[in-house]
Every structure is written in C-alpha cells, then in structure tokens.
Amino acid sequence: MEIKCVGILTSGGDAPAMNAAIRAVTRAAIYNGFEVKGIMRGYKGLISGEIIPFKTQNVSNIIKQGGTILKTARCQEFTTPEGRKIAYETMQKEGIDALVVIGGDGSLTGARVFASEYNIPIVGLPGTIDNDLYGTDTTIGYDTALNTIMEAVDKLRDTASSHERLFFVEVMGRNAGFLALNGAIATGAEAAIIPEIATEVDQLAELIQNGFRKSKNSSIVLVAESEVTGGAMGLAKRVEEEYPQYDVRVTILGHIQRGGSPTASDRIIASRMGEAAINALLEGQRNVMIGIQNDEIVYVPFSKAIRNDKPINRDLLNTVKILSI
C-alpha cells in the first residue's frame, strides 16, 4: 500500500529531544512528499481523535525545547483489543497510513501489537532517558538526563564534603543502570549501585568492605531506582541498621531528570533518527525501531528492541572503583 500520510505520536515517559525528533520526522516526511499529522497525547489521541495536520512551521523553533509539543500520556484503553480497534478506525478516518511512534519500551510494545493486528507500517524511535532499549547505543534524552544528573551531583558534592557524609543519590533508569553507572563516572562518585548485578552481589556490603570512606571526607553513591537495588531509601535503611557509624543522607533526583533543553548530542541523534524513520518507511520497512550503533543508523525489529535485557558494560563498575580511590 502506498503511504500518503504519516502520523506522529509521543507516548509513555517523556524525554528531552522528543521535540527534535518530532521536528525531524515532520520535516523529512514533508520533504519526501508525505502529509503529516500530529497525534496528541500518545495512543490516547489516536483513540479520541485529537489530531492536528502538521506543516513545516508547526515544528519551528522546538529543537531546543524539553518535553514534547505533542504531549504524552499513558493509555490503558490501548492495551485492550477494543481500544486498538477504535485507534485503527481513527487512523482510517484521518487518512493516516503509517505511524512513527516515539517512546520507550512500553510504547514500542504497544506499537508492535497494533501493527501485527492491523498490518499498519509503524516505525519506532527510542525516546527514553533510561537508555534501556536493545539494539541502539543510545536513546533520545539519555545524554541530557546524564548531564542533568552530573550538574545535580556536582552541587551535592559541595555540601557532602562540608559535612563528611555518605550520600545516596537515586537516579532514574527503571530496571537499567546506565544513568547510575555513567553518572557515577561523570561525577567522580565513589560507587554506582545498579540492578544488573543486584541479584549476584551485595553491592552495599562490598562498598562498605572496600573501605570507601577511609581517605575521603565525602562519599557519593549513585543508585539506580529499582526494586532489586532497593533504591536509595532501601539502602539508607540498611546502612542505618547494619552500619550505624555512617551518617547517611538520601537525595532522589526524580523528575528533574526528564526536563531541560536537550544537549547537542541528543538533538543530533533525535534529528538523525527522525529522518531515518521516514527513510525506513520509504524503503518499505515496518515494525522496526531506529537505532544507532557505532554512529550508523540501524533498523532493529521491535521484538528485539523491547527484549529488556540490554547489556551494560560491567567493566565500568571497576572504572568507578579504581578512579575513586
């Protein structure tokens, strides 16, 4: 089937540079002769019909804005066959023949189910600060979030060293430790506690046994939010009970990690990936996520991208340890 009109939506957790991706998809689509429609609030807008025709000027001046001009949402109804049927009917009514879905692992899972039920060409873009999608070196928003973490932890270091305290700083990542681990390297933190190895080693006990505080007047440990690590609160509770000699403080960075003007690196990958999404549709690709591996654009089948076991470079844990002696 010939594609005439491409719909774009952002779904799930928002991430910086989603706007840069929306801009790139819109402009590349129009350049190649497609019509473009912006779908508001993710799958919700596809069900309710909240859809806006997009011209090149609809995406003017958004490359530097955080958040997403299309808004995002979580949509329970789309997880049901009835909800997806309404979404499909909206697409028919609006004349949308293909979709570009920008979002994380949940959003791409939804895209995969929808595409298989209705035989619709869908291309995904990895929009998440967590960097937890398989088959791409990085995701849209990850670098900006990492920089936000770096700035926040730099500030905490000033106060931590004035008081000789142990700080647990909880960062996002869902079940992935990329933000914690690379955030730890970027800030010279004493350790990172990540979910990928949580079931294999007692990272807290190891940290204390390593005598991490001996020659220092402050210690900062980046902790990935996750049930398996216990999060920063869970670890602080353990320290209070098991190692009461330490004065512990907890900082949960929370949603500030999602905001802010995107870094150059995020703007560039979002722009390249957005253009690549349209090239993929032109080439007849469907059910693929655009990824970047070794600076080259790659197509990753949805089934692979959402596998949920993106490997982390464990050598970097050692790097953190060696560089913080």
Ligand code: ADP
């Ligand atoms: P993210 O994309 O950031 O991982 P979510 O996991 O919240 O965010 O997913 C976003 C939306 O994707 C959900 O609210 C839902 O509408 C849709 N979705 C997620 N999983 C499925 C699924 N298994 N089937 C259909 N839709 C899904």
